[in-house]
Amino acid sequence: MSAADVTGRLAQAAGSVSKDRLWRRHLEMSRIGATGRGGLNRLALTPEDGQAQALIAGWAAARGYTTTRDAAGNVFIRREGSRPDAPAVMTGSHLDSQPNGGCFDGTYGVLAGFEVLEALDDAGIATPHPIEVVAWMNEEGSRFVPGAMGSAAFTGFLPLQDVLEKKDAAGVTVREALARIDGSTPLAARAPGPPPAAYVEAHIEQGPILESRGDTIGVVTGIQGIRRFAVEVLGEEGHAGTTPRASRKDALSAAVALISALERLTADAEDQVRFTVGRMAVEPNSPNTIPGKVTFSIDLRHPSKDLLARTGDLIHATVSEVAASRRVDAKVQDISFVAPTTFLPLVPEAVRSAASAEGLPHHVLPSGAGHDAMHLSRICPTGMVFIPCLNGRSHTEVESATPEDLFAGARVLARVIAELALQSC
Ligand code: HGY
Ligand code: MN
Numbered sequence: 001m002s003a004a005d006v007t008g009r010l011a012q013a014a015g016s017v018s019k020d021r022l023w024r025r026h027l028e029m030s031r032i033g034a035t036g037r038g039g040l041n042r043l044a045l046t047p048e049d050g051q052a053q054a055l056i057a058g059w060a061a062a063r064g065y066t067t068t069r070d071a072a073g074n075v076f077i078r079r080e081g082s083r084p085d086a087p088a089v090m091t092g093s094h095l096d097s098q099p100n101g102g103c104f105d106g107t108y109g110v111l112a113g114f115e116v117l118e119a120l121d122d123a124g125i126a127t128p129h130p131i132e133v134v135a136w137m138n139e140e141g142s143r144f145v146p147g148a149m150g151s152a153a154f155t156g157f158l159p160l161q162d163v164l165e166k167k168d169a170a171g172v173t174v175r176e177a178l179a180r181i182d183g184s185t186p187l188a189a190r191a192p193g194p195p196p197a198a199y200v201e202a203h204i205e206q207g208p209i210l211e212s213r214g215d216t217i218g219v220v221t222g223i224q225g226i227r228r229f230a231v232e233v234l235g236e237e238g239h240a241g242t243t244p245r246a247s248r249k250d251a252l253s254a255a256v257a258l259i260s261a262l263e264r265l266t267a268d269a270e271d272q273v274r275f276t277v278g279r280m281a282v283e284p285n286s287p288n289t290i291p292g293k294v295t296f297s298i299d300l301r302h303p304s305k306d307l308l309a310r311t312g313d314l315i316h317a318t319v320s321e322v323a324a325s326r327r328v329d330a331k332v333q334d335i336s337f338v339a340p341t342t343f344l345p346l347v348p349e350a351v352r353s354a355a356s357a358e359g360l361p362h363h364v365l366p367s368g369a370g371h372d373a374m375h376l377s378r379i380c381p382t383g384m385v386f387i388p389c390l391n392g393r394s395h396t397e398v399e400s401a402t403p404e405d406l407f408a409g410a411r412v413l414a415r416v417i418a419e420l421a422l423q424s425c
């Protein structure tokens with residue numbers, strides 16, 4: 001195929017993306033797990049997650065695509081290529097949400113990828129490479145920790161057995177939750193295949209940069225690193241009315257002192273370090289009993305691997321020091337450390353030229369949020385297409401994006417996927 005033919009095909013693919021169909025699919029998908037306040041509660045491997053998978057599998061069947069699930073619970077929608085044995089070009093994101101999540105985080109990447117398959121069909125474009133749209137299992141890491149769990153298993157970052165044994169707060173394992181979803185939404189098992197030829201993920205930026213600059217497309221160059229910890233503070237339960245302060249071993253007041261010390265430790269002048277305690281459990285959680293045990297999460301992010309390594313080690317030291325001063329015991333467990341990711345130029349360059357070809361204002365930037373792309377980038381050329389979201393807000397029910405921006409991002413994605421899938425193999 002000549003360069004001119006390929007250029008024509010890319011324009012045809014983008015020109016066949018339907019804004020209305022893409023928006024309708026979002027409205028339909030957003031009903032599953034709807035909170036009634038404009039957001040979603042569609043946690044990984046819940047019945048709602050299964051319903052979302054069933055919905056898109058139904059759309060896929062109507063188009064003659066095959067839908068399979070792998071042993072980690074990732075769902076793959078496949079449009080065959082003329083060379084079925086060729087490595088697939090992959091796209092997608094995740095269908096699970098935060099407990100008070102938005103309707104676009106993850107969902108957009110899966111639906112934009114599906115829209116690209118339909119646009120290629122509508123344009124009558126056959127590709128040598130098969131194309132797969134993936135809904136990665138438990139990207140959010142809210143029900144099961146850590147996040148991006150399905151893509152971590154797919155790429156070998158986490159052993160499958162470790163993933164299957166992870167438990168949620170109710171003690172349900174991934175394996176048990178998967179068995180339930182296999183029951184409610186049965187899908188054929190995915191046959192093992194070659195590593196993907198490339199991976200491209202469309203996502204809302206989840207930050208304010210594109211919107212504040214008036215840009216429509218983000219050409220993503222990489223993803224900052226993430227370290228996750230679990231902290232357990234053990235004190236001594238006691239009566240609120242009779243226990244003198246001098247003899248208290250109050251796990252909650254010690255946890256408050258710990259978190260304040262860790263905030264001081266991680267406060268940097270550049271305001272680049274992201275330190276978050278998002279989850280806390282207090283036992284026995286009774287107003288008139290001195291808390292004997294507190295657990296809390298730490299989510300630490302930064303573009304520098306060295307800083308994450310150094311700061312993480314200081315967290316251990318700070319926790320020990322403050323715990324001793326508060327006469328409690330404290331343990332810090334390292335949950336995960338995903339190093340900062342820099343994408344190879346191939347896909348980001350394709351995204352940039354696609355945005356230019358579509359005449360869309362675009363900006364080159366790294367991602368502050370984590371994505372499955374951070375794992376895929378270890379096994380194949382990877383990139384992301386960002387679009388703005390309202391006030392840069394995400395992981396909240398007010399998360400919002402416009403039909404026009406969803407449409408623009410899907411056109412860029414269509415060009416990039418067509419370019420990669422049309423390459424001879
Ligand atoms: O936490 C993250 O960065 C992702 O949005 N789950
Ligand atoms: Mn996401």
Ligand code: MN
Binds near residue numbers: 105140395
């Ligand atoms: Mn998210």
